Amino acid sequence: MTEDQLYNKLKDEFEKIIINNNIQADLVLIKSRSLSPEEAIGITERKDFPILTGKEVMLQAEYQGFYGQAFTDAPSIFSGTLSQILELDLMNDNHSRGLFISTMNAVMRKLDLADHTIHCKNDGPELCGKQFVPYMKDHYNNPKIALIGYQPSILENLAAVFDLRVLDLNPDNVGQLRYCIKVEHGINDYDEVINWADIILCTGSTICNGTIVNFLNLNKDVLFFGTSIAGAATILELKRVCFESE
Known part of the structure; x- marks a missing residue:
């Protein structure tokens, strides 16, 4: 697409x-x-x-x-x-x-066609990040995870338990160690990281900049997170998690 x-x-x-x-x-x-x-x-x-x-x-x-x-x-x-x-x-x-x-x-x-449209606040992002660990274990056992978009709480919690690589486009992050994980380039390293991963965990804000098209119709599970993707997830029938949002 x-x-x-x-x-x-x-x-x-x-x-x-x-x-x-x-x-x-x-x-x-x-x-x-x-x-x-x-x-x-x-x-x-x-x-x-x-x-x-x-x-x-x-x-x-x-x-x-x-x-x-x-x-x-x-x-x-x-x-x-x-x-x-x-x-x-x-x-x-x-x-x-x-x-x-x-x-x-x-x-x-x-119209009750979408939910969790308001971003979590205060302790919410930390609580959200922690919940990704049992969720991934319950649904995917012990997957290799490609995290798309720098989200520090999710990154730190998942990296402590799973094999994880992260892609981002922010030059302040790319090439830097974040929670002992090197942030890789969202375009230059895309093919290698996507082929390596068992599951893709992708920020829903990709719906706003159009890069979401790079994560549709892949031959592996793609799980989106965040509030931006709420309505589009319903329309496009995408898998989505958003633990602490309202």
């Missing part, structure tokens, strides 16, 4: 949801704003989460009292209707992608 096919599918399916629920002409305002780190993730013990280092921001959309989020490097502010959201250019504008994804998550949460 290409990026163009991906975003066309998401837009088409979201449009069907809007039409089927007869909300396409609603004069409902969708508000998206960039959350501060503390609003998004609270006060955490460790300080190397991407949102705390300024590499990502979180957009939050509100629809009729329900919230959806999207991690992105393209902060945006928007107020408008669902029809206007459907008109956004997802292929050529990163700002539009974040707005669309966060809005889709909020609307699908309201």
Whole structure:
């Protein structure tokens, strides 16, 4: 699946949801704003989460009292209707992608088509990371894991128990040791790491930058985590875990 096919599918399916629920002409305002780190993730013990280092921001959309989020490097502010959201250019504008994804998550949460759309805060990221260890043991026994995206709590907990390699695109991380694991390049080392792994554990924020297409239709299990992927996981029928989010 290409990026163009991906975003066309998401837009088409979201449009069907809007039409089927007869909300396409609603004069409902969708508000998206960039959350501060503390609003998004609270006060955490460790300080190397991407949102705390300024590499990502979180957009939050509100629809009729329900919230959806999207991690992105393209902060945006928007107020408008669902029809206007459907008109956004997802292929050529990163700002539009974040707005669309966060809005889709909020609307699908309201319609009970998606869940866990609000990022965990404070102790939540640490508790989440710890829960990945028994989950992996219960579902996959003793797999070799490729972690896609630098998520420190998940990385530290899994690396203490399993064979693990991590891919990332942030130049501040690539080539560095993080919790005794060398961070490898998300493009240059992709083939080697993916072929090595038994299972892929992939950040859902790949839905916002389009790199998710590199992890669809692989000949091994791919498990997505995070709030950004909430609505798309339903539409694309993807496996997803998000232990501490709301």
